Amino acid sequence: MKTQTAQSTNGTAVITPEQPVTRHTPFPESLPGYGIVSHRPFVGRINEPVRPAKRIPGEKSGALRLDQGGYASPLSDLKGLTPLHLNENLFAAAKAATDRLSLADMLETVRQNLHSYPNSGVKHLQDAIAAELDVTAEKIVIAPGSAALLRDIVLYLLKKGETMLVPAPSWSFYNSLVEPIEAQIDTFPLLNDGYSFVYDRRLIAAKIEASRAKVVLICSPNNPTGNVLPLPDFLWLARTYPHVDFIFDEAYYGFHDNYTAVQEKELLACTNRRNVFIVRTFSKFYGLANLRLGFVICSETDARNLQKLAPVFGLPSLDQAIAIHRLADKKFHAEMQLEFAEVNTYVYTALRQIPGLIPYQTRANFILVQHDGRWAGLEDRLLTFGFKIKRETIKGDHRYFRITLADMATMQKLMAAIHQLAGR
Ligand SMILES: Cc1ncc(COP(=O)(O)O)c(C=O)c1O
Numbered sequence: 001m002k003t004q005t006a007q008s009t010n011g012t013a014v015i016t017p018e019q020p021v022t023r024h025t026p027f028p029e030s031l032p033g034y035g036i037v038s039h040r041p042f043v044g045r046i047n048e049p050v051r052p053a054k055r056i057p058g059e060k061s062g063a064l065r066l067d068q069g070g071y072a073s074p075l076s077d078l079k080g081l082t083p084l085h086l087n088e089n090l091f092a093a094a095k096a097a098t099d100r101l102s103l104a105d106m107l108e109t110v111r112q113n114l115h116s117y118p119n120s121g122v123k124h125l126q127d128a129i130a131a132e133l134d135v136t137a138e139k140i141v142i143a144p145g146s147a148a149l150l151r152d153i154v155l156y157l158l159k160k161g162e163t164m165l166v167p168a169p170s171w172s173f174y175n176s177l178v179e180p181i182e183a184q185i186d187t188f189p190l191l192n193d194g195y196s197f198v199y200d201r202r203l204i205a206a207k208i209e210a211s212r213a214k215v216v217l218i219c220s221p222n223n224p225t226g227n228v229l230p231l232p233d234f235l236w237l238a239r240t241y242p243h244v245d246f247i248f249d250e251a252y253y254g255f256h257d258n259y260t261a262v263q264e265k266e267l268l269a270c271t272n273r274r275n276v277f278i279v280r281t282f283s284k285f286y287g288l289a290n291l292r293l294g295f296v297i298c299s300e301t302d303a304r305n306l307q308k309l310a311p312v313f314g315l316p317s318l319d320q321a322i323a324i325h326r327l328a329d330k331k332f333h334a335e336m337q338l339e340f341a342e343v344n345t346y347v348y349t350a351l352r353q354i355p356g357l358i359p360y361q362t363r364a365n366f367i368l369v370q371h372d373g374r375w376a377g378l379e380d381r382l383l384t385f386g387f388k389i390k391r392e393t394i395k396g397d398h399r400y401f402r403i404t405l406a407d408m409a410t411m412q413k414l415m416a417a418i419h420q421l422a423g424r
Helices: 090-098 103-111 123-133 146-157 173-177 201-211 231-240 261-273 300-309 317-328 330-352 378-383 408-422
Strands: 003-007 013-017 082-084 140-143 163-168 184-189 215-219 245-249 276-281 294-297 357-359 366-371 387-394 397-404
Touching: 082 090, 082 397, 082 408, 090 330, 090 408, 103 317, 123 140, 123 317, 140 146, 140 300, 146 173, 146 215, 146 245, 146 276, 146 294, 146 300, 163 173, 163 201, 173 215, 184 201, 201 215, 201 231, 231 245, 231 261, 261 276, 330 357, 330 366, 330 408, 378 387, 378 408
Parallel strands: 082 387, 163 184, 163 215, 215 245, 245 276
Antiparallel strands: 003 013, 140 294, 276 294, 357 366, 366 397, 387 397
16 A cells, blocks of 8 residues: 655654645745645655656666766865865864774774675675664665766666756756766756855746756755755655655765754655655765765665666775764764864854955855955965865856865965955
8 A cells, every 4th residue: 555654743754544646836936935835745655666767777778878978087186285176074184183093903804804805795884874874774875976876876767868957056067967878957046145045946846847857956065055955845846746856965964964853864764755865975074085985865666776786796895894983983073063163154254254255154064155356366376375276157157266164274274365365
């Protein structure tokens, strides 16, 4: 029997018989702004009926173009420069000297078995993530980096000629995801209220309807704007459009407490709907970009299918051991969040006070800054102070920078450099 999930008052998921699904169409005017929309029942799919629309890996689409889809890795080995242009976790770099993680001990545990394939593939890390998130391990697929995983998911969900919606502005890499399968990208805009960029679910809904999109990719916190899509809005979209697949790229999850425990549970439970794919990574908050470990939480059925695209024989045991250690290191997480919050406030406030610069509020480990033209070329001038930041173009406007947030001492030096340049 089909079932529906609903949230009980104590936050646990309860299962009730499924209600008939009626597609909700009236918008944008009729939507009551932000917040949970209660006029439509939450239709869940706890028992995960198989949906035939997706392409099972291995099935020939006749459209895979492996000569397409190139995306060059940005340079990070700029000697002598502090890299504030790649959104690496520089808090973790600053903490490395005092890190409790003992690589020697971990290497010793795998040294004897270096000749053998990773014991049980990726099962150890899968189990650790599942325990941390309180979901079944069967819902988790791990790949060498979330960027690679996004490729797999897009390959799994989309066919030639179909459309994937992405935010504008967002991470330029998304455009390359559809090229190998000759699918199409369309965009929905973010609004700019002068203090932050904003996801407007009515605009997303309107674009879904107008474009007949098959997949919607939402980046939250969004790169490069740093804003999040509020959870009620995401859940509303996933429930309102059950035939659209939603990829929720949460690469920058963790720097800020975006969810209460109950909300996190609700988000993870909604993956049972079979149209939600939550993508996270060890590269950002966990500070392990070098290990190349990303994972998706989705329905068990989709995870089983996606697993067919995952690395054969698993991923390195040492990498898994380090990731498991970092996942369990709650002290590290707490210190990171605390320091990040302080640095975020400091940098935002300091930049707000500089004439000609508009920083945007962020929930990620980077901050987007708009300027009025007098700061053109700041990225070049900061090189002489030892800082590499990233110039951004938004809606054809080149007057933006994205700056990765680092530890307080580094950020204070950066602000001193900007002040010095302001005085020239
Ligand atoms: C929005 C977003 N998603 C995913 C990634 C990729 O992360 P990973 O290191 O897991 O491949 C990045 C990398 O910068 C990113 O900005």
